[in-house]
Amino acid sequence: MAAKREQEPITMDTFLSGLWRENPVFVMLLGMCPVxxxxxxxxNALAMGLATTFVLVCSTGLVSILRDFIPKEVRIASYxxxxxxxxxxxxxxxxxxxLEIYNALGAFIQLIVANCMILGRAEAFASRQPLGKTLVDALGVGAGFTLALLCLGTVRELLGAGEILGIQVFADGFEPWVIMLLPPGGFFVLAGWLLLFAWIKERQNQRAAAAKEATADGR
Amino acid sequence: MDADSLSYIFLNAAIINNFVLALFLGICPILGVSGKLGTAFPMGVASAFVMLIASLAAYGINIVLGYFELEFLSLIAYIAVIASAVQLVEMVVKKFSPPLYRALGIFLPLITTNCAILGVALFQTSYEYDFLQSLTYSLGAGAGFILAIVLMAGLREQVDLADVPSVARGAAMSLMLAGVLSLAFMGFAGLGG
Structure with a gap:
């Protein structure tokens, strides 16, 4: 697949595949810890998404520039x-x-190093593609990652505190689901999103199968 | 219990603030390798071993970098040491147990990017633990990681036998299991405090 891709020009698809079809969080299940x-x-979700995107774009760009100079044996360490x-x-x-955001994110900024998504992109894409294409791909994946973080962040803040970006959404009578802000809430909300996507995908498959059957009967 | 006592540090790292279920570190191997109990336990032990090395190395690195006033290099130094330690573990496993090496597959080199290990190095630095405290902290974190991955593997083996709706199979089910485990571990909050 990699050999085939090399001839392809940079298209919108390079960007979109990272954003949606190969979304790092919802499809590839990479980089789950900060998520x-x-x-x-x-x-916090937005700040983390932007920080990770910056690291992703810069480091894959540099890997792509240096891809002919890094010996194969020590490539992972170099990345x-x-x-x-x-x-x-x-x-x-x-x-x-x-400083406020820095304290809220805590050690997780430094833990971006251990985000397997970034190493994965460097190894699977940047190490064999030219600079321009790598940057577009990295932007797409970064956008997909930020999108996933926002999906979780908004749901958890909405249910856990009744607010979005600090603006109150529900009326005063709303009892916040504090559990959503605590660790178990993170697991449950992410599981919920995965269930939703799996359900949509299954519906699509069923519809495609039904359409196929209908055309087969028509003949 | 005194917050600086060794027993409290161990309990805190292993159970109260369990690295996986309360601090969300090392989720990737938990989701990836916890399918079978037979691979989950060795994976946990390998990670715990690397944690111990990383913690000791980080303690040394802090002293050296502090002496030369090069603290901004600490992150790069930690990750370089962790990567070398993982390489060592990989060679040992490959030499002594080829079947296990094949079973762990890509997840063995990926211990490098297990944030739990870098997390141990970073947290013990920010808590300013001395040598014995760092050692205890990393042992506790390792024990907590093994506990979490073995619990997950046990649950997932049971769920494999259950009739799960097809949309919920795989990652979504694992995450829900992790959520329930995490709920259970919240009950330990305040233990010893």
Whole structure:
């Protein structure tokens, strides 16, 4: 598949596949730790998504530029060091921009290093594709990751505190589901989203099968 | 119990703030390798072993980097040590148990990107633990990780025999199981506090 892709030009599809069809969280199940840990508010989810996207784009870009110079035997170690460098940059940048967000995200900014999604993209895509295509792909995957974080963050904040981005949504009589902000809530909300997508997919498959059967009967 | 005592640090890392079920670290191997009890336990032990090495190494790295005032390099140093330790474990497993090596597959090198291990190094630094405390913390974290992965594997083996709706099979079911386990572990909050 990789050999075939090399001839293909950069298309919107490169971007969209990362965003939706090969969504890193909902489809590939990569990088789950930050997805569950920092999505108790929408703001944290957004900050984490942007930080991860930045690291992803920069590090895969650099891997792509250096792909002819990195010896095959030590490639994973080289990628990890490149990623760790950019994570250090983000770590200090967020500390400078907003100490509040820095404290809320805690160790999870530094733990971006251990996000298997970034290493996965560097190994599977950036190490054999030219720079332009790698950047588009990284932007797509990053956008998909941010989208997934926002999906979880909004649901958890809405149910757990009755707010979105700190703005009250429900009337005063609403009793917040505190469990949604606690660790079990993260697992349950993500499971809920996966169930929803699996259900949609099954409906589509059933409909496609039914349509196929109908045309077969027509003949 | 005193918050700095070794027994409290161990209990805290293993059960009260379990790395997997309360702090969300190391979810990838938990979802990936917990299908069978036979592979889950060795995976847990391998990860716990790397945690121990990483914790000891991080303690040394902090002293060296502190001496040269190069603290901003700590993250890169930790991850380099963890990657080497994982390489070591991989070679040992490959030499002594080829079937296990094949069963763990891609997840063995992926211990490098197990955030629980980097997490141990980062947390013990931010809590400013001394040598014995760091050692206890990493042992507790390792025990907690083994506990979580074995519990998950046991549950998933049971669920395999149950009649689960087809949409819920796979990851969604595992996440719900993890959620229920996490609920149970919340009951330990305040233990020893």
């Amino acid at each position: 569950l840990a920092v999505t108790n508010t929408t703001e 990890i060091v490149i990623i760790a460098t950019f994570v250090t940059v983000v770590d200090y940048a967020i500390q400078a921009i907003s």
